[in-house]
Amino acid sequence: MTDLEALTQRMISQIETLPRRLADGARYLIDHPDDVVLLSMREIANRAGVAPATLVRLARTLDFADWSQLRAVYAESFRTGPARYADKAVEAVKQDKGSGLLAETFKAQEASLAYALKSNATSDISAAAKTLAHAERLYVAAFMSCRGPGLTFTYLCKMLRPNVELLGSEGSSLVADLAMLTERDAVLSINFQPYAREIDMVAEGIRSSGAKLVSLSDSRATPLQPHAFTSLLFSAESPSFFPSVISAVGVVEGLAAAMLTELQDTAMERIGTIEEQLYASGSYHAHRRAR
Structure with a gap:
């Protein structure tokens, strides 16, 4: 089991006992691990619907000194593992507005099935x-x-x-x-x-x-x-x-x-x-x- 897999399993096991905002942040990290490497902490917080300070508190709750130390675990996994296909494909779909909503919807469905x-x-x-x-x-x-x-x-x-x-x-x-x-x-x-x-x-x-x-x-x-x-x-x-x-x-x-x-x-x-x-x-x- 990699360090990221162990961290993910730990968050899953603790999520019901975490305060609601910390749980929201943890849930986002569990389901979007690549974002931790590709996006800023502020953007991740925005997408997770929490404040950036919440992610710092989450890192400390998980026994990391700060956010950057937690992010390092994701960065190591990102270098050695495949990208999350669905997340990347759907983001690409959202940027392509020229082909119409029906085509976008079908592309998103293809990405969802592939995921x-x-x-x-x-x-x-x-x-x-x-x-x-x-x-x-x-x-x-x-x-x-x-x-x-x-x-x-x-x-x-x-x-x-x-x-x-x-x-x-x-x-x-x-x-x-x-x-x-x-x-x-x-x-x-x-x-x-x-x-x-x-x-x-x-x-x-x-x-x-x-x-x-x-x-x-x-x-x-x-x-x-x-x-x-x-x-x-x-x-x-x-x-x-x-x-x-x-x-x-x-x-x-x-x-x-x-x-x-x-x-x-x-x-x-x-x-x-x-x-x-x-x-x-x-x-x-x-x-x-x-x-």
Whole structure:
């Protein structure tokens, strides 16, 4: 483990106990390590939404004499490691205003998908798929704008295995759903900053039940991180006024494909049965492709 990896893990482990402003600064450093080298402390503070003095206090809280000493850890890693592709690509997109908003949006989405591919090791995807495939019950925690990727994952997984539910769905209660969790269950949580208030309820439900959590987020420093069995990342960067969930959709579709590989024959048989029922019920158009 490099010095930067050790520092990052330390910040993640302490972030819930830090004062809010220090936590905001730490979260930015965790998710944008190259910026510590490329930008001034004032610019980093501006982007993190804190005062420059907050970053100095954060450095001292982490047992560095000052900001420059903390920055030296990032500089050493920067010289020996690859640049963060998504951060650089999206910045380039934001500077190119000549090709129109649609082209900018598509470029940002390409960068987000590339970031998700580079940031999630095959072993992490496999571990997440195995956990979600074989849990007694599978729950999906996705709120507000993350509801879209959550619904996609729920729909796909219902075709692969039984006992898949979206937490807090219509006709249900999040509190009641979380009260049903056991250590034999698994939860996929999807979220990005600013986090929905339900994230704290999910964290408590995971903590008290012992259910396995797969966290899919824009950061390794979410309130759910201390409880996560496996963590996956996506980028919510966008040139639009609102964050993008396109790479979250990409990751959940990849997870579903990995779960199919994990479940194999039982999942394929279930898919075939459901498909036949959809045609028989009239849910699918009667015209079918030749096999």
